[in-house]
Amino acid sequence: MAETVCIDGVTKSYGGVAAVRDVSFTLREGETIALVGHNGAGKTTLIKLMLGLIRPGAGTVSVLGDNPAAGEFAARKRLGYLPENVSFNMALTGRETLAFYARLKRARSGDVPGLLDRVGLTAAADRRVGAYSKGMRQRLGLAQALLGDPKVLLLDEPTTGLDPALRRSFYGIIDELRAKGATVLLSSHALTELEGKADRVIILNRGVKIADGTIEELRGIARLSTRIRIRLADCEPGRVEDWMKRTGGWRRVNGHMLEIDAAPEEKIMLLRGATAIDAPVADLDIIPPTLDELYAHFLGGQETIQ
């Protein structure tokens, strides 16, 4: 797959404080990437670097063959961007605003009604943007980012302010673009929301890249344990204690529940034990580590290194 965005050894400081430190990664066609980190981790700084709004102190940035730091902007015709807090001129209507951006991007003006329809703004298209709610502005922001059939989409916290139905249709649009071979970069401060949406996760903490890979790869690196919880069957007293002694490691949650944190390689053994004929088990739940735990693991690891 061809590379669309390449960040190489980039450092950017604001007044002596490093917002991004020596970050490198490459984004390819058809990839959906989640850029995850706390507020102030450097997500927005990285996106601004890709847009050429700021220049790196060290390292190079390349977007669709352009060097944005040198003021090159030809490739931005095929780039869509949704800022974290999108704002528009209040005096113009939604349709006028979108038509202006379409002209700037040399996109077909015939695309405008279709895009408005896609984000559910057709009814409000001829009202002033000043009268829009936050969610409507966010939708207009999304519509402008989709102008001109973008090859690279940079979406900074795109789903804030969207209701669940719109969120679903938003991810539907992202899937379509991915199928067409677009690179989609989603930034978010929570990993949970992006479960199943992103092919790849890049975790940032305090301006440093601390993890980069698919969610499965990250799970493999983190070696987080899976929690197994069983509900005990009714049986004669002492049998449970006996079984617990034999298998070992189980803790009592309450009178009829036991649980254990299983490392990846002992998971199957433990399950075999719990599902054996003689085990006093009525029901069983397997709780894989959540993305939040995964995220916390990487952030915690970073903290101890420092």
Next chain:
Amino acid sequence: MRTILIVARKEIQEGLRNRWVLATTLLLAALALTLTFLGSAPTGNVGAGALDVVIVSLSSLTIFLVPLIALLISHDAIVGEMERGTMLLLLSYPVGRWQVIFGKFAGHLAILAFATLLGYGASAAVLAATGVSIDAATWSAFLSMILSSVMLGAVFIAIGYLVSALVAERGTAGGIAIGIWLFFVLIYDMALLGILVVDQGRTVTGDMLNVLLLLNPADAYRLLNLGSGSVGSLSGMGGIAANAALSPAMLIAALAAWALAPLAAATLVFSRREL
């Protein structure tokens, strides 16, 4: 070029929508018509032609009003868009920063030119309609007054952009813009006059005075419109203009330089700015 026109078109669209165009045109027309009617009363039927009087009064009005309007429209152009967050989105489009500045300049200048032409044109139209005879020389002086008023507006729009590109907050830009207006329109001339009176022609030579007059775009405009022909004798500026030995071409060149230099500086500052 197309990008510049797209940006300019949006600027005009916004100007029409938020009533800038309407307000400016009405203000200029109202003042021009007032001066036309008041101004023609004292002259009666002797002496200067009616339109000559109008040129003198309108030029004096322009020196105060046009720079003020120009700075009002322009001081917000860059820092305001940055503060509202719309600049972030605009610059993510295939637009160079110089194209943003030049596009805005074209749009704002078009708004100002439209208001001036319509507002001042109204007073000439009224005079012509009332059957006052106006000779060709006066017509050409009137036309040059309108054109140079637009140029004066261009100068202060460009200066406003430079301020807007330099500062971090809108409020600062507004304050500096008012300071610049006061300096060029009021303080500079008073100071110059004071120096001339005190100096009594000992160190300030005629050449130096020329340079000092060209260093203020408002003075260049004043000399251009009030210094020559029948208008000159009426405005009392004829004396200075005759001694100043500055040709209209030089004054126009000075105005053009005053517009282009701040515009270039604003472009340079804005392209280096991070946001």
